[in-house]
Amino acid sequence: MDCTSPSMLIGANWPKEVLDNPLSLDGDVLSLSGAADAEFSHLDHRNGKRNVYKFGGTSVGSPARLCGLVRILREERGRVLAVVVSAMGHTTDYLLEAVAFAAKGDADSALKVVDKIQALTLTNAHDTQKELEVEEIEDMTEVIVNHFKPLRELLYGICLLQEQTAAATDTVLSFGERISANIVAKLLTKAGVEAFFLDARDWLTTDDTHGCAKVFFDESKEKLQELSKEWKSNTLPVITGFIGSTRSGRTTTLGRNGSDYTATLVGSSLGADYVLINTDISGVMTADPRIVDRAAALSHLNHHEALELAVYGTRMFHARTMVPLIKGDVTMLIRNTMDPNGHGTYISGVGRSGTRETCTTSLENLAIIEARTRILQDGSSDPHQQENIGARVTKVLEELKIPVWLSIRGAHGQAISVVVPRSAEEIACVAINTELSTEIESHEVDPLNSESPVTMLSVVAEDLSTIPYNQTKFFGALADAGIEVLAVGGGCNHITLGVVRQLQKQQELYRYQHKARVNIVGFGSNCCDFLYNPKGFTFEDLISRLEDCKSTTAVVSASPSVSSAYAGAPSLDQLDQLQDSAIPILIDCSGQGNTQELYSACIERGIHVVASNARSVCRLPPTSSRESVATSRAKTGRTFFMYTSTIGASLPVIDTLGNILRTGDRVLGIETSLSGSMNFVANEVLKGKKLSEAVGEVLRKGYCERDPREDFTGTDMVAKIVVLARALGVHINPSAVELEPLIPQSVLDTITWSNTMEVDDIVSGLKSYDEVFHKKYYVPAVAENKRLHYVASIDLSKFPSIQAKIQPVLISEDHPAFYTKDNEIAFGFSSVQYPNPLVLKGSGTGAAASATGVLRDVLTILNSLNGKNVHV
Template sequence: MKLVMKFGGTSLADAERMRRCARLVQENAGPEGAAAVVSAMDGVTEELWALAEAAAVTGPALVETRLASLRRRHEEAAGCLGGVDRVTQLLAELERLREGIGAVGELTARSRDAVLSFGERLAAALFERALALEGLAPATFTGGEAGLVTDERFGEAEPLFELSLYQMGERVGRALGEGRTALVTGYIAATQHGVTTTLGRGGSDYTATLLGAALGAGEVWIWSDVDGLMSADPRLVPEARLLEQISFAEAVEMAQFGAKAMHPRALEPAAERGIPVRMKNTFNPASPGTLISGGEASGTVARSIHLVQDAGLINVTGAAMIGHAGTAARVFQTLAERGINIRMISQSVSEAGISLAVAGNQLEAARAALESALLRTRAARRVEADREVAIVAVVGSGMRGVPGVAARMFGAIARRGINVIAIAQGSSELSVSFVVSRAAGPEAVRALHEELVQAPGG
């Protein structure tokens, strides 16, 4: 089968690790060939972001210090792998771009994307050499050269789906047909006019699943520094287990609650085309990893328990809210206008109160915005904020349609003397989330894992 393998920044942190990843490509490529997608070397995207910001507002000395660090790291890897000339050429291009930003004293979103693209372009130049050292014949593409076309929302570009799949299938598929190993930069793409864009968070994973969909791959493998998804954070629950198989829907839910999983957007192409995604550990390749597929794995009622500690709770209350159409919409609109994301919503049947969980660093902004919008017009009587809270989430398709799950869940919490402040559940029954005090969060996770995952018949 055709195989697409994406390697993250920690997997490509230096020349030795690149050689390790190249061997994984060589060992796993079947008769139909393999394509590799690469991220920037570990920490390089952050360095480039800081470089771009500094180029617009500071003098050349600080900028040159950052450039020297990037140059030293990539030239050192190139010295081990070969390909020094290509790395030198790319670094010279980056230097010219930096000079242009400094000359105008302004960093646009378009210019930032151009700077950030060098992380993946440099990594691809190095990984091309690593593949060649393993006896493979790489055909290297930037995302745009591979056919990945996006709109012009720089920094968070959205692919033109059908056009991108067609072009990537044609161009990358042709290289595979010639017996070559395709190598594509993750994260970066281009507009229809050829201007470089970036795909935002999870962009390299997104590139990999788009490429898998375009090629009709048998599987997409995401290589990182962990064995796969766990049933809980092992730091909180030493008994946490590796999840060998989960559904796409479960993976999306887990990602929403902070699991070290793929960004939900990156799963869409694979889910739509029914292409399994396997998460594997570069440093423990014998581990089966976690398989994400369309089927629902049998097993425990809950697949995983999550804790979100960076959270705050807003309570909006008042008799004027009862039976008054549009109050909830006004609350949501007020927060949306200020770019505040709502993580969880709970409303009483009486309509006298709405509880909203937001990120901890947005709590005060949310409170101030809602007070201004609602108290002045008496649409609500009180807006209260509580920063000493955490969100606990239970995820698993095994809960769907099973009576008694809620009783077991809240019984386990109650036996530990933990008070539940607010509760939310979607109609899909894939997850239940609730708010507890921040201090009680870790104990709540352990109680639920013991009851719903570890217990016999859990």
């Protein structure tokens, strides 16, 4: 069983994922201390020959995820020593629900829950075989139904007794892992990977503490090593996570993150090279992504840092999970099941020198209790008395078995503050008052002071005391957010620094407000309305300010933030100045294609980049070595590369695509009319206007690119198709897109193009093509009751084969774009879960829409760093 861990927003490291697989809701998280860190270049699970693979509940919870599991193990079979699996999906929660119903005497409800679990298991077992296209689908119905018969009998017995014991609950929960491991073993075998089911109760020996049993490590290790001698060399054991048994044979469970614990026990016992935790996130995060949207994955932690994180609140792994790793000096990798080639986070015994990223974690619903003496105890006082209050408070809490998360003693023993669970606050105060009653009555000790709820935030980094920058930034965050610190403590290991503060200030402390410096590079005709309005000044006022600085380098004092606008690319000196800002952001509105050097220079300096034009993104090389970009970036930072406005302007196209893929769904195809300018032309033609007249109007409205030929010939759409493919995690070469221009190049070549030409010049040049266009598109569209649209399509149904086309099409009523009007664009996403396309439609061009899209990217960066949920 695994507790659900917070899922991160899909992000990637610079530059590979940005260039190859930049799937993101709002942009890409760039964690520059990832695999580029030479200190840990030797940590690579692909070099391991004896790796233990663990798959959590989400990784075995659906046919799509199970197919991914099978593919991973099939591809990496030569490195797999053993597999450990959790129960499928929410099975553990369902089993707890069933046993709760049974304990209340509600047998019908309990058995209905079992029916639900059984149906889920049957679907996963059979549908996974279909998706894997195995030669002969095995009917596993009998195996699954027989597996749950003893569970039904057990629940009926609990129902009769109407008593839910810890031992019975453990036995009920074991059915989840056992059927999961059994099915996975069968699926692997059907897919050509010989595997067998191994019940961990056959070797993992524990005490009888049901719900969180203690493992007898040496005894379990010896049993497992003996069992492993019987394994055939070409077969793979699929082991149940989370469960064990007492010496008398009674089923036990290992508690939170028990399957991870099982995996590390297997790895340590069998001398594994790596333990790979395959889960739904991309590694250990720098902060809780439920609060900090852009928390980034760390590249590396050492065992003791991970242990501290587990102790101080992370739910990714339990502290016990680290013990076998430390004991066997085994490296663990936490990676995303959906991105097995991603970097993830390595946790090893290797230390780290120099600066590094830090993690923050929190424990909530705590209480702080303070006892303070009124008598100054100096060197002349009795040394025993000097320690008396602190020792007595600690002792009484230990006797009551109340956990103390932080204990701080004042100088000369004058005061002690302890942080305890809020649920134990009243008991702890009564006990301490009783212990110190004599001193309180004689006024030698002040009445106890307690405060709740409070939250303890901890920052964790190896040798934290030698990295003053991290401590300074940490306490600077408190000051900026106006946080009252109630207590501060740090361990002698110099790994953790903790502070206690009021609960209601938690999110402000996590994500505090900074001023941002924004640099704007270039002004395209379609991106000059930059809507940045933090202080409430008028739109017209800002536009006039930006208009004044289009031709020169100037500073726009738009707010407490400083916005600079450059006519051309900024110099390195200007980037260095921007780098010194609290949140430096460069917005590229130039639409130029030779931007790699500029973007690299920004990322090296920790400057966030917002690209507003697809050409700026699509021309980046699909593969670039990490060493060529951002190698000098400080290891403490992370940088955002945002480009969501390049597709659909303010329309949340990439956001929607990211939401589809985050659920594990697979996109099969996209049909879109994503050129708002050409949609406008097509709509005007269908209203009866001539092509040349429609083009003249769209040019005057400012809907086209700076060079309108990019719209007419479809080259702008090609760039957007390439970027859209990147968001899907695939690469399309622009030359591979089948392109049919809306207006033929031969027609455009009859026009003399120049930077000073007027709209009327273009209109005049197109008049000779009006009649041809009318007969080719208008006449059949009216006759067939169809509409003309310039349509782009991506076909992924036969992936890895990909087909991309752009062509004028007469569409019928069932097309996503049929009901668009004016300059609206439309997208239809077809997927496994959406056989009928999910349609997204709205305004997709124009200065206001483009500017809103850019502003949204800027606000996303600010929100992620500052923690304000601003909706545009």
